[in-house]
Amino acid sequence: MSNTTLTPASPLETHIGFWLRFVSNQVSSRFQKLLEEHGTTVTEWVAMRTLYAREDVTHAELINALGMTKGAASKILSKLESKALIERRFAENSAKVQVLRLTAKGNALLPVLAALADANDAFFSATLTKPSNRHC
């Protein structure tokens, strides 16, 4: 036997991160599928939703909302711009700071995506049982 005594090690299912990753992937990937029929991605949805019904959102603010690096954010914005969903302009009195804004097309698309997000929530909520006092 090659199995000499092994140090005990906590199994995967005891770790929060394991389940978070698992559930998060389930939820996100289902949402992703809904979105791709509209040629969008989850990240793009987050970016667009952040800009919706607001003016003068800065690049920095968006980075914060997306939780990604400025490099990655910049690329997302380029892609959204190439689809004519957003506009990048310079802020007043600046040739440096950008102000981001949805285009009319972006404004039109957003509620559709929001509905998909709601539907995805509903789908997963429906599979949950009612809360009980068992664990309280």
Add this chain to the structure above:
Amino acid sequence: MSNTTLTPASPLETHIGFWLRFVSNQVSSRFQKLLEEHGTTVTEWVAMRTLYAREDVTHAELINALGMTKGAASKILSKLESKALIERRFAENSAKVQVLRLTAKGNALLPVLAALADANDAFFSATLTKPSNRHC
């Protein structure tokens, strides 16, 4: 004013997926940092933990545990093998089906990583408040 009346759209923070992604990223990326001092990644940890204290784990079983495609899994295994942490052998009576196993080095490393996983859990658990009956 360019803001003609906009259709209302549910904000990001009302969606489960948004929070799952957020929390999951927090937890995983902190764990990632702990792991990288040992030259490992979260996925590699999951793979290794699945093999630990077991023999004759098949490729298919591992794919299932990792929740990724066979292509991606294959690459992870190659990397683990190149670090001499696992071994791939053909199963009995087969020149096709593989059997995966940790090496002695792998067996030695695993409990160390498990301790890091426990520590990460503890870190996040510590920030939680006691359960109350408020929501039950």
Add this chain to the structure above:
DNA sequence: TTATCTTGGTTTCCAGGGAAACTTTTGTCA
């Protein structure tokens, strides 16, 4: 036994995102 189908696993190609280098503008200080 040979021919075809299926299955296990690898490789290739592509998209997304992080790290860090780089460019341009702005601010600061001598």
Add this chain to the structure above:
DNA sequence: TGACAAAAGTTTCCCTGGAAACCAAGATAA
């Protein structure tokens, strides 16, 4: 004012993972 430092964005390089093509080995059927 001129020189240098800091900040905003972009670009490049790299790594990870999915999709799908591909290859080799068993299985099945003629």
